[in-house]
Amino acid sequence: MSGAxxxxxxxxxxxxxxxxxxxxxxxxxxxxxxxxxxVAASWVEEGVFDRGEGLSSPRGRDAIAGQVRMxxxxxxxxxxxxxxxxxxxxxxxxxxxxxxxxxxxLVPQTQGDxxxxxxxxxxxxxxxxxxxxxRWELVRTPQGWKIRRRTLRQLDGSEPARAILRAAIAG
Amino acid sequence: MSGAxxxxxxxxxxxxxxxxxxxxxxxxxxxxxxxxxxVAASWVEEGVFDRGEGLSSPRGRDAIAGQVRMxxxxxxxxxxxxxxxxxxxxxxxxxxxxxxxxxxxLVPQTQGDxxxxxxxxxxxxxxxxxxxxxRWELVRTPQGWKIRRRTLRQLDGSEPARAILRAAIAG
Amino acid sequence: MSGAxxxxxxxxxxxxxxxxxxxxxxxxxxxxxxxxxxVAASWVEEGVFDRGEGLSSPRGRDAIAGQVRMxxxxxxxxxxxxxxxxxxxxxxxxxxxxxxxxxxxLVPQTQGDxxxxxxxxxxxxxxxxxxxxxRWELVRTPQGWKIRRRTLRQLDGSEPARAILRAAIAG
Numbered sequence: 143m144s145g146a147x148x149x150x151x152x153x154x155x156x157x158x159x160x161x162x163x164x165x166x167x168x169x170x171x172x173x174x175x176x177x178x179x180x181v182a183a184s185w186v187e188e189g190v191f192d193r194g195e196g197l198s199s200p201r202g203r204d205a206i207a208g209q210v211r212m213x214x215x216x217x218x219x220x221x222x223x224x225x226x227x228x229x230x231x232x233x234x235x236x237x238x239x240x241x242x243x244x245x246x247x248l249v250p251q252t253q254g255d256x257x258x259x260x261x262x263x264x265x266x267x268x269x270x271x272x273x274x275x276x277r278w279e280l281v282r283t284p285q286g287w288k289i290r291r292r293t294l295r296q297l298d299g300s301e302p303a304r305a306i307l308r309a310a311i312a313g
Numbered sequence: 314m315s316g317a318x319x320x321x322x323x324x325x326x327x328x329x330x331x332x333x334x335x336x337x338x339x340x341x342x343x344x345x346x347x348x349x350x351x352v353a354a355s356w357v358e359e360g361v362f363d364r365g366e367g368l369s370s371p372r373g374r375d376a377i378a379g380q381v382r383m384x385x386x387x388x389x390x391x392x393x394x395x396x397x398x399x400x401x402x403x404x405x406x407x408x409x410x411x412x413x414x415x416x417x418x419l420v421p422q423t424q425g426d427x428x429x430x431x432x433x434x435x436x437x438x439x440x441x442x443x444x445x446x447x448r449w450e451l452v453r454t455p456q457g458w459k460i461r462r463r464t465l466r467q468l469d470g471s472e473p474a475r476a477i478l479r480a481a482i483a484g
Numbered sequence: 485m486s487g488a489x490x491x492x493x494x495x496x497x498x499x500x501x502x503x504x505x506x507x508x509x510x511x512x513x514x515x516x517x518x519x520x521x522x523v524a525a526s527w528v529e530e531g532v533f534d535r536g537e538g539l540s541s542p543r544g545r546d547a548i549a550g551q552v553r554m555x556x557x558x559x560x561x562x563x564x565x566x567x568x569x570x571x572x573x574x575x576x577x578x579x580x581x582x583x584x585x586x587x588x589x590l591v592p593q594t595q596g597d598x599x600x601x602x603x604x605x606x607x608x609x610x611x612x613x614x615x616x617x618x619r620w621e622l623v624r625t626p627q628g629w630k631i632r633r634r635t636l637r638q639l640d641g642s643e644p645a646r647a648i649l650r651a652a653i654a655g
Contacts, residue, residue, distance in 0.1 A: 152324050153494050159331055160501055167573035170586060171649035174639070180653040197434055214432035221430065222641035224615050226570050226586050228397050231338035244341060244397050246419075246439075248588075248615055249430055250640050259563065259591055259613050261556035263539055265638075268588075268612040270439040271430050273395050273419055296436075297345070298421050299393035307342035311351040323495050330502055368605055385603035392601065399568050402509035415512060415568050417590075417610075420601055441610040442601050444566050444590055467607075468516070469592050470564035478513035482522040 155234065161287055162232050162280065166241055170225035173210060182207035185289045186281060192293040194302065222250040224268070231310045239287065241278040242310035245294070247271050272296060275303040329405050332458055333451065337412055341396035344381060353378035356460045357452060363464040365473065393421040402481045410458065412449040413481035416465070418442050443467060446474040500576050503629055504622065508583055512567035518558060524549035527631045528623060534635040536644065564592040566610070573652045581629065583620040584652035587636070589613050614638060617645040
């Protein structure tokens, strides 16, 4: 399958893949700390972040990066916001790539009795607040892979989230 | 360790690994959308899917792929079925590979009061319904890496799940 | 960016990355089965495991490996302890590497009514007991990449966990 490609081309495709894994893995740390500079460095200038119905959907790198410094987002961070990403599916096509990922958002439980697990402390536990399907459309730039468009939809049994997942396996 | 191997061999081993990551990452999207064609393309014809006690364990690619279109499975999808896979452990040995992964199955909560998290909407949250240890036995075919056998066991403190996990670190 | 590096150097950097992914992926199977030998083989002799306030923080490979065989830890395993790791962020710098990961610890629910999900069995579900930010400081040794220091902090809205996450994206 890869016989006709040069070693250089194959290594570059592998490096692309690993760079993209780190780009996706660095999203939770930036979202959970209000890392505005990192968010800005991850997007192209004309990027669009489509969060679906009922949530704000910023357009443009400055608006997207600015969102993690808004008082509402800071309040979520103070409460213990935690994004958690599974293993993403990555499809690279030349200078563009599509990543499909599942993403959980958890927060500490504020009610109920603490539970003790031996050797693992006492805790009220964490609540999986949101569970979303994400489509990340990436482009290669001279400064590395950047996000051009991110679309997320809640995995609540409705069609939009399934459409994102179906696109990942349609190829 | 790798001194004696050619660059070609080493690159091929790396490409194998990345192809296997995508195979594992494409499982949740196919399970959560009823992607029968994708499931069929992921298995060898004589594949066996061993789901353990109390759940159906289809044998053969057609039965395995057909399962995601059964009315019960479609009902789970309508409810908001979401598979969530962590970072898998991958051990490749020539034309065979063993992947060991943890897999969560989540569904939207249908009871309780919605909770609001600032900038992250209001939700009843998600329930982690199942948590399993998975062993995927893969083989290289002319059409890429395919699943020959998948064994999963519930992480409920019983021995079978631990046996799967122990095998991953026994090497 | 990589133009000046030899193919050999680039392939080695890629192999490092994949070896590190497997090191991180093999942690949950060893923690959840009491795999003392595997834990010992994953650490350098003078390793430090800093678990933060309220939990024991063993120093030295023998103490770290011994911990998974302590009665308290065995009791957690009997109950159904399950570590679940997301996609980690990996930064390699020569013979050292820093991995930043989110880690969930789940246990089976022991209270409440079982819920049936079609085609996915009946279960009381799983509780996310802990949710931590982890910093793994690794070193290359003649026997492969090993853990020199691991620091974890609970994602409960407090500063120490955020400091770990911020360090991952500061580079």
